[in-house]
Amino acid sequence: MSNVKLAVIFYSMGGTNYQLSKWAEEGAKEAGAEVKVLKVQELAPESVIESNEAWKATVEATKDVPVVTSEDIEWADAIIFSVPTRFGNMPSQMKQFLDTQGGLWATGKTVNKVVSAMTSAQNPHGGQEATILSLYTSMMHWGAIIATPGYTDPIIFGAGGNPYGTSVTVGQDGKMIEDVQAAVKHQAKRTVTVAEWVKKGNQ
Ligand SMILES: Cc1cc2nc3c(=O)[nH]c(=O)nc-3n(C[C@H](O)[C@H](O)[C@H](O)COP(=O)(O)O)c2cc1C
Numbered sequence: 001m002s003n004v005k006l007a008v009i010f011y012s013m014g015g016t017n018y019q020l021s022k023w024a025e026e027g028a029k030e031a032g033a034e035v036k037v038l039k040v041q042e043l044a045p046e047s048v049i050e051s052n053e054a055w056k057a058t059v060e061a062t063k064d065v066p067v068v069t070s071e072d073i074e075w076a077d078a079i080i081f082s083v084p085t086r087f088g089n090m091p092s093q094m095k096q097f098l099d100t101q102g103g104l105w106a107t108g109k110t111v112n113k114v115v116s117a118m119t120s121a122q123n124p125h126g127g128q129e130a131t132i133l134s135l136y137t138s139m140m141h142w143g144a145i146i147a148t149p150g151y152t153d154p155i156i157f158g159a160g161g162n163p164y165g166t167s168v169t170v171g172q173d174g175k176m177i178e179d180v181q182a183a184v185k186h187q188a189k190r191t192v193t194v195a196e197w198v199k200k201g202n203q
């Protein structure tokens with residue numbers, strides 16, 4: 001049993017990043033971590049969501065997932081973020097959450113969190129690395145310790161070979177094109193392992 005507490009924080013409109021988050025939860029639990037899967041607050045007007053069947057279905061599927069708070073960040077030793085790309089950036093919903101953590105940051109409570117990120121896009125070169133980097137840029141300001149998958153396991157090559165973090169292409173039908181489940185689980189386990197090392201070194 002690991003003593004690592006991991007928060008998996010996601011935004012998802014079509015369900016992909018929710019699924020990636022659940023796979024990360026599975027991987028982290030197998031590594032012995034205590035895990036919370038959390039969503040960021042939706043900012044889009046209800047009328048817009050209502051007009052999009054896939055979006056409506058995701059809101060329904062995630063209705064019991066708690067909305068992340070500063071307390072969750074304080075609680076976590078490690079965080080995995082999962083977001084769809086928005087023109088090569090994280091979605092505004094995730095950015096809004098990060099931008100409201102100034103109070104936590106100011107008291108040093110974001111320091112030494114072990115973090116890692118995943119993403120999805122509609123095109124194989126639609127901004128995956130840039131989206132993950134947009135999250136990592138904020139994490140450097142938090143004083144977090146970024147744990148990337150790199151090429152630490154052959155599984156990563158089979159999942160598209162993104163060393164920044166697992167990424168997946170989503171087809172027009174909303175389904176994932178590559179099979180990334182094993183890569184997500186590997187990334188989650190690696191994040192837990194690095195967090196264990198950091199915790200041990202800090203005792
Ligand atoms: C406003 C907007 C911008 C997007 N920008 C891109 C983009 O630059 N490149 C790309 O490949 N996909 C882009 N997409 C597609 C999403 O990334 C894709 O639908 C998402 O990864 C699916 O994840 P989800 O099911 O978790 O919502 C965009 C979608 C929206 C709504």
